[in-house]
Each structure stands twice: as C-alpha cells, then as structure tokens.
Amino acid sequence: MTKNELKILIGLHRTVNYIDKQSLKIFSKHNLTIGQFGVLEALYHKGNMTIGQVQEKILSSSGTIPLIINNLEKRGYIVKNIDSKDKRKCILQITNLGKQLVEEVYPENEQQIIEVMKCWSDKEQQQLASLLKKFGDEINGKKN
Secondary structure, rough: OOOHHHHHHHHHHHHHHHHHHHHHHHOOOOOOOOHHHHHHHHHHHHOOOHHHHHHHHOOOOOOOHHHHHHHHHHHOOOEEEEEEOOOOEEEEOOOOOHHHHHHHHHHHHHHHHHHHHHHHHHHHHHHHHHHHHHOOOOOOOOOO
C-alpha cells in the first residue's frame, strides 16, 4: 500500500467515525442506536422490506440485526408480519409511532451532516460523490 492509499483509507475512516459520533449524539437523545435509526430510516424511505433487505440497506452484520429489530418491535416502532408468499420470511413495517420518530430525528441528523460537509464547495461535494460512486461500482463489479 502506498502513502496515498493509506491516507485515503485513514481519511475515510476518520470522516465516517466523526459523522457517526455526531449522529449518535442526536440518536441518543431519542434512545436510539445507529443501527436502530438505520432500520427505521430505511423502512420510512423505502417501505416494507424483509429482514435481509433491511440488513443489506443498512450494512449491518447478521448477528446484530435480530436484536435491533426485536428492540424496535418492543418499543412499538415496527411490526413483523409473516410473508404470505413465503412463511419463513418476515416483512418489516414501520408503525405510525416509528414514522413520527423518524420525522423528528431525520431532519436534525440531516442538518448536522450538511453542516459537517460545508467545508467542501458544491463542486467538491459533487466530485467526491462521483469518485466514491466510481470506487463503489469498481469494488462491487459494476463497470460504467
């Protein structure tokens, strides 16, 4: 690994860790973890999904997702429904209480992320987004 690759990797880690810490401050006020908010946000914006689909969306490990889902269900933020086509699958659905929570927390977190990224101009943000998409496509085997 050359110095540039190492600098990029360290920079990406530090950036994500910083943003996660800032987001966690917001989520903690609502007794949420990052994973719990991720599940709620995914269901809010994408609609009903299976546990596997949610896990893929929020990039969570298979070991933590059952605990996250059970805790959200206990608090009344989501419900699990058996898939009528495949009884082995559960479909997750956000409740009205869960929607209200996302509508309260999401704008605050979004504003915090926007503030953090103000250090870049709009053009720099577009360039960075493009470079990260290119990198993501490359590592996921998607060629342009």
